[in-house]
Amino acid sequence: MPEVRYGDRTIEYSIQQRNGLKSHYIVVEKNHGVILKGAPISETQANKYILKKARWILDKLSLVESVKEGDIVTGSRILYLGKKYYTEVYYNDSISETKIEFNHSRFKITTSGKNTQIDIHHTLDEFFREKAAEKIAPRVEQWSKKMGTVYGLLHIRKQTKRWGSCTPRNNIVINTEAIKLPFSLIDYLIVHELCHVKYNDHSKAFWAEVGKYLRNWKELDERMRGMRM
Numbered sequence: 001m002p003e004v005r006y007g008d009r010t011i012e013y014s015i016q017q018r019n020g021l022k023s024h025y026i027v028v029e030k031n032h033g034v035i036l037k038g039a040p041i042s043e044t045q046a047n048k049y050i051l052k053k054a055r056w057i058l059d060k061l062s063l064v065e066s067v068k069e070g071d072i073v074t075g076s077r078i079l080y081l082g083k084k085y086y087t088e089v090y091y092n093d094s095i096s097e098t099k100i101e102f103n104h105s106r107f108k109i110t111t112s113g114k115n116t117q118i119d120i121h122h123t124l125d126e127f128f129r130e131k132a133a134e135k136i137a138p139r140v141e142q143w144s145k146k147m148g149t150v151y152g153l154l155h156i157r158k159q160t161k162r163w164g165s166c167t168p169r170n171n172i173v174i175n176t177e178a179i180k181l182p183f184s185l186i187d188y189l190i191v192h193e194l195c196h197v198k199y200n201d202h203s204k205a206f207w208a209e210v211g212k213y214l215r216n217w218k219e220l221d222e223r224m225r226g227m228r229m
Helices: 043-052 054-065 116-135 137-147 176-180 183-198 204-213 217-225
Strands: 003-006 009-017 025-029 033-038 077-080 083-091 099-102 106-111 154-157 164-166 172-175
Touching: 003 043, 003 054, 009 043, 009 054, 025 054, 033 043, 033 054, 043 054, 077 116, 077 176, 099 116, 106 116, 116 137, 116 154, 116 176, 137 154, 137 183, 137 204, 164 183, 172 176, 172 183, 176 183, 183 204, 183 217, 204 217
Parallel strands: 009 033, 083 106, 154 172
Antiparallel strands: 003 009, 025 033, 077 083, 099 106, 164 172
């Protein structure tokens, strides 16, 4: 990893080459450090860019290092539909409630600054719930028709331990956190739970049923087990 000296401090950074960009820019992220993004350049030129912004970089590093784990601040990455999106947080004391905007490239969060993290997380939970109802519910109906499986009711709600479940009354429950998964895993989750309408266990017959609709179910199941809520 390249580095430069600024006074008595050493600034380490990484380079992300982006062909097509005419200029270079620097971001400072928690757990990722200092990143210089732009067209390919020599290390000597990169060092000059970093030194030019050294004071600003050190201030940003101090800020992100003080952020508690789980806090959402500018530079945080929010997982949505399998991708992590850059987040910008703005403070406006004149508003009464936190607002979230998503433009398919980044999240913009505007909050009043009072009980900031509590409000942000609550509003983000509502965003995930609404998006799960909007994007997952229709897919459950589509898969139900494709599989010829009749289920009871569909419940989309936040859960702490399960991505989804099928109740004894054949109601399907999907965790709102599932909206963070890529569509390939969302579909696997839906098929998995719909197959439980016919088989309420994980027998060979159950997995054979899953395999009728998803040939790569073993790969998907392994990926699902590796996902964190």
